[in-house]
Amino acid sequence: MADLANWANSQGSLFGTDTGAALTEIVGDRIPTVASRFDRELTGKLGDLPEDAAELSVYEDWKTGKLSSRVASQFWSIAKPKAKYRCLDIGCGISFLIYPWLEWGAFFHGQDVSGVACDILKSRAPQLNSKLFKSITKAPAHLLEYEPIFDMAIATGFSCYYPLDYWAMVMQAVRKVLKPGGVFVFDAIDTETELADDWALLEMYLGLEVELESAATWKKFLKDAGVTKTKRKDSELFALYRVSWD
Numbered sequence: 635m636a637d638l639a640n641w642a643n644s645q646g647s648l649f650g651t652d653t654g655a656a657l658t659e660i661v662g663d664r665i666p667t668v669a670s671r672f673d674r675e676l677t678g679k680l681g682d683l684p685e686d687a688a689e690l691s692v693y694e695d696w697k698t699g700k701l702s703s704r705v706a707s708q709f710w711s712i713a714k715p716k717a718k719y720r721c722l723d724i725g726c727g728i729s730f731l732i733y734p735w736l737e738w739g740a741f742f743h744g745q746d747v748s749g750v751a752c753d754i755l756k757s758r759a760p761q762l763n764s765k766l767f768k769s770i771t772k773a774p775a776h777l778l779e780y781e782p783i784f785d786m787a788i789a790t791g792f793s794c795y796y797p798l799d800y801w802a803m804v805m806q807a808v809r810k811v812l813k814p815g816g817v818f819v820f821d822a823i824d825t826e827t828e829l830a831d832d833w834a835l836l837e838m839y840l841g842l843e844v845e846l847e848s849a850a851t852w853k854k855f856l857k858d859a860g861v862t863k864t865k866r867k868d869s870e871l872f873a874l875y876r877v878s879w880d
Contacts, residue, residue, distance in 0.1 A: 660799045664843075665774045668795050669747040671841050672727065676750040683839045690832040705833065705871040707790040707821040712867045712874045715740035715786060720768075722811060724775045724789040724804075727751045730759045730767055740786075744770040745778070776800070778807040785813055789820040790872070794834075794844050798855055805859045815880050821872040822852055829871045849873070 674680050687693055695701040710733070715721050717739035723729050726744035728751055735742050742759075746752055752772045759767040773779075775789060787808045793801055808818050823830055825846050834844040847855075856864055856877060865876040 660797060664796060664800075665747055667842060668792065669749065672746075672748040673750040676728070676748065676754065680840060683836075687836065687839045690836055692829060692832050692836055696836060705829070705869075707869065707872045707874055709788050709790050709819045709821075709874060710734075710738070712865060712876045713786060713817050713819045714738065719785040720783050722778070722780065722784045722787045722808075724778070724787060724808070725792040726755075726770070726788075727791070728754050730755060731762065735766055736763055740766065741768050742766055743768050743780070743784070745773055745775070746770070747772065747774050776803040776807050778811050780811045782811055782813055782816075784811050785816050787812060787816070787818045789818070790874075791821065793820055794823045794837075794846075795842055797845055798847065798851070802855070802859060809860075809879055812879075815878070817876055817878045819874065819876050821874050822847065823871060824849065824868055824873040827871055833871055 671680075683693075692701055695704055715735070715738040719738075719740040720743065721740050722743045722745065724745050726746050727748065729735075730742050730744060731754070744752075744755060749772055752770050755767075755770040759770070771779075775792070789804065789808070793804075796804075805818070812818065823834070823844070823846060825848055830846065834846060837844050852873075852875070856875070860879060861877045862880065863878045867874040867876075
């Protein structure tokens with residue numbers, strides 16, 4: 635947690651005198667817990683679930699490996715990267731290897747807390763296309779150490795693991811690295827879907843607490859974050875948001 639405390643201590647105006655303690659209070663040990671969960675998934679070491687998990691509506695698809703593709707947010711359906719766009723994929727996993735970045739012709743900068751994901755991209759992505767693959771950084775979502783060079787930032791599949799107070803920090807960080815007119819695409823669980831409760835329980839069995847926030851809460855959150863333009867697209871589990879501040 636040292637990197638969190640160091641960052642927080644540099645943001646005195648955000649939390650007051652004891653920023654490190656405030657940040658730790660907001661996120662607890664969630665960042666390393668999320669990293670561990672996805673490290674285990676990428677190495678096939680998620681382990682067995684308790685018997686009760688078999689009663690969940692999503693269990694069979696999880697067991698057969700179909701659930702991930704079923705609930706994955708296709709961010710390009712709401713904001714498609716264009717040729718020569720600079721894109722920052724936060725919480726990218728192995729996105730560059732499995733999504734059509736080569737077809738888009740967009741420059742990819744990735745960031746993730748999963749060391750396994752970062753190592754995979756470092757070894758394989760340059761072989762796939764060294765011109766489009768620009769970088770991969772192992773760091774949490776609020777630590778974006780870039781200049782404002784990005785046309786688009788993307789953050790899908792992990793907002794639900796953190797409280798809104800932390801996500802507000804992520805929004806602030808993203809805003810600072812976007813070019814004027816740049817857009818931020820992220821997803822959030824749609825609590826009205828049939829899958830929401832069972833999926834949240836499945837993730838709990840896999841070691842992660844899920845935050846279930848209503849659409850009304852997200853609407854207010856975006857307003858408070860100063861967002862001026864919002865587009866939303868619903869899917870089977872997640873709602874995709876495309877937002878900008880211009």
